[in-house]
Amino acid sequence: MNGISYNDLLNSVKGYINNSKDLELIQKSFSYASKLHKGQKRQSGEDYISHPLSVAFILSEMKADTDTVCAALLHDTIEDTSATKDKLEVLFNKDIATLVDGVTKISKMNFSTRDEMVATNTRKIITSLDEDVRIVIIKLADRLHNMRTLGFKSELKQRENSLETMEIFVPLAYYLGAYQIKGELEDLSFSYLKPELYTEINITLEKTKAQLEEITYELLQDISKILVDKNIPFELQSRVKNVYGIYKNMSRGKKISDIHDLLAIKIIVDEIKDCYLSLGAVHSRYTPINSKFKDYIAMPKTNMYSSLHTTVFGPNDRLVQMQIRTRNMNLIDTYGLTAYWDLNKGDAATTMQEDLKTKFQFFKSLTEINALTADNQEFVSKVKEELFDSNIYVYTSKGEIIELPYGSTPIDFAYKLHTDIGNTMVGAIVNDTLVAVDYILQNKDRVKILTDSLSFGPRDEWQGKAYTMKAKRMIREFSR
Secondary structure (H helix, E strand, C coil): CCCCCHHHHHHHHHCCCCCHHHHHHHHHHHHHHHHHCCCCECCCCCECCHHHHHHHHHHHHCCCCHHHHHHHHCCCHHHHCCCCHHHHHHHCCHHHHHHHHHHCCCCHHHCCCHHHHHHHHHHHHHHHHHCCHHHHHHHHHHHHHHHHCHHHCCHHHHHHHHHHHHHHHHHHHHHCCCHHHHHHHHHHHHHHHCHHHHHHHHHHHHHHHHHHHHHHHHHHHHHHHHHHHCCCCEEEEEEECCHHHHHHHHCCCCCHHHCCCCEEEEEEECCHHHHHHHHHHHHHHCCECHHHCEECCCCCCCCCCCCEEEEEECHHHCEEEEEEEEHHHHHHHHHHHHHHHHHCHHHHHHHHHHHHHHHCHHHHHHHHHHHHCCCHHHHHHHHHHHHHCCEEEEECCCCCEEEEECCCCHHHHHHHHCHHHHHCEEEEEECCEEECCCCCCCCCCEEEEEECCCCCCCCHHHHHCCCCHHHHHHHHHHHC
């Protein structure tokens, strides 16, 4: 068997799991999956068990808990073998059985069209966030390995899978904060969807890399000296923007040399105060571009991403982004919710679920769309339109960041805050200016909703001026 072996997986999990019962459960899961998948082959010619092994290994690199690793090993057994959820619960435990069942596709025997089947399975995966976020994380790892081995599929399947990955799995990875998975999924999908452009950008990037490596070396040496002089404990990392990220910038008319975050230096420190001290130290040496400064520590992104971002003029007039964060921030900024496995150890699964429901705005929006749509294809369409497409980030009068789909109006903003605010809205002030209720909100707008408890409520014509499904539905229900 090529690729990842069971010993590779075992060595990986032993790096953070030392409980003998947990290791025995992983061994038992592997043995059971191997037995059930015996004789099955992938299109690459490999034994089928190589796939669940690889998925489990990807998760072990994130320090996934024992139940998640076991579920990854077993994730195709209900779908492709004689195993059942009840049998897995008896042989292993309830959590493992639930995770495997959550990842399992609904049988195509139940549907009259392929579109209906795809929509139903997509909805099942997305809404499983409400049950256990680990189901979606396993599915992301599953999709990542499938994309890594997509070369063995037909050209049609390559494009279909890549498009689905871009439309569904990349946004899910973003919303969960799993930037590392997101970046790799983007590049793999892009390489199949636009192979010529992918190759062209890669060639351009290779030509630029020699200069970038020289600049990186100089910056790392210089910043190290600055931080040592300031007595700030630190770790430095560097990264070059992924190919798809470069493509998005170039498609907006930028040359590769104009991309301000093409090269990023990560300054990782122990405490928040050291982030700001490091920022001052960097600015004392390198001239910043004020418009590119972002304080995501004071105001984290809606997927919990926290960091200071500043773009400076580096050596040879090359623009360089500095990302300054603590070690815990760096884990979350790289792995998102999956970082909890490392940060929270035994309580990780519970804390993941609690924080997903209380701290992630997209989860509330997803729950609302799910409650408002019975039809699976409409659900998937609305999720893509309102959550997975272009978004804007606007501020309340108190400085809270609110995430909305592009095309939203103050009506959508009001109902996003609370149904009562939408129902009593009489006007809106955006950036200190009174605006019409159908004003199209822009990124970074500051919005204040004017309300009156004695108002007649939302007008019927507001349905045509609202963008989000929730706002339209609430207006319709009020009218009734």
